[in-house]
Amino acid sequence: MKLSGRTEDGQGVPLSDVWYIPFLNPKAKERVGYPTQKPVLLLERIIKIATDAGDCVLDPFCGSGTTLVAAALSGRTYIGIDISSAAVKLSAERLRNPMKSESHLLAVGEEGFREKSDYERRILKAIDAIPVERNSGIDGFLRRFVNGHPVPIRIQKEHEDIETAKRKLITASKSKKCSMMILIRTRLEDSSQLFNWTDDNILVIDAYDLIINSWLEKQERRNKPEQ
Ligand SMILES: C[S@@+](CC[C@H](N)C(=O)[O-])C[C@H]1O[C@@H](n2cnc3c(N)ncnc32)[C@H](O)[C@@H]1O
Structure with missing residues (x-):
């Protein structure tokens, strides 16, 4: 099955239904030590498919703030909520210098990897x-x-x-x-x-x-x- 995703310019792009996104390696520069932290690359892809540039992304369980970082890097505004004050503090810190770890596999694409x-x-x-x-x-x-x-x-x-x-x-x-x-x-x-x-x-x-x-x-x- 192929899914169709939306790009910034509104063009449809064919996407496989399996996304090759590497796990966050222990030395990844975006790693902050939050136990359930997801890769920015994953959230970035979801945000780009589901929203347009300038939209506002809400994550009411933001944890270490990965969704918010991905939104910032994708030209969206964001609102984060978390019951844990430590999570809110960590998210705010990350948002001062939003960054993501690059992936060779993603850079060359699935086809390039083959x-x-x-x-x-x-x-x-x-x-x-x-x-x-x-x-x-x-x-x-x-x-x-x-x-x-x-x-x-x-x-x-x-x-x-x-x-x-x-x-x-x-x-x-x-x-x-x-x-x-x-x-x-x-x-x-x-x-x-x-x-x-x-x-x-x-x-x-x-x-x-x-x-x-x-x-x-x-x-x-x-x-x-x-x-
Ligand atoms: C799975 S973590 C999110 C992790 C995040 N995706 C990341 O990459 O760091 C879920 C978060 O929901 C928060 N949470 C749990 N119950 C909540 C509630 N009732 N209201 C707001 N946040 C809540 C927890 O503190 C936790 O940080």
């Missing part, structure tokens, strides 16, 4: 595998488990020989306690090494485009008129 190419995504989709982002050895996992363990997949990279791809897959799989693995070959020049393998735990298969292209090239060579 490093899989369209080609790799298509390969994983074709075998109904779930993509894994930012892992140096594993590109995805089969949905199906074997003996209670996941089955990792690696797609051979453009400038990678098949032995290197295999080694990276095995190393990454060990830490996840996976014994069955799938390696997808995307280049032909390694075929001599490929069939010497005796490892029963690794299934090596060729990507569809590799099979098709090598078949087409073979046909072309066969049908080429003699010079």
Whole structure:
């Protein structure tokens, strides 16, 4: 499901129904030690969707004042209420210098965080595998488990020989306690090494485009008129 959010300029923006907002790390500069403190980024997003610039935001349970800080940073006015005088004092202090911790993930966006190419995504989709982002050895996992363990997949990279791809897959799989693995070959020049393998735990298969292209090239060579 996609939701539509409202931006400052009134344009609709497609939003996923899952928001990737990192938790407040212990060293975040906006952290004030309030036990239920939320990230400013979260409140800022809610405020920008629900209000227009210049609107007034009311938080009758303001705690450490995160909503009020997010409102101030978003060009809204604000009113905060809290039964605890310590909370009111803390909110007032924060509002003297409203700040938020930036997030690399949010800065680059969900799409920017993903490093899989369209080609790799298509390969994983074709075998109904779930993509894994930012892992140096594993590109995805089969949905199906074997003996209670996941089955990792690696797609051979453009400038990678098949032995290197295999080694990276095995190393990454060990830490996840996976014994069955799938390696997808995307280049032909390694075929001599490929069939010497005796490892029963690794299934090596060729990507569809590799099979098709090598078949087409073979046909072309066969049908080429003699010079
Ligand atoms: C979950 S905290 C809010 C935390 C806030 N979102 C933040 O980021 O810091 C709820 C706050 O409601 C306040 N509260 C509880 N009962 C209240 C009441 N009857 N009237 C006003 N504030 C109340 C508590 O003191 C507490 O600070």
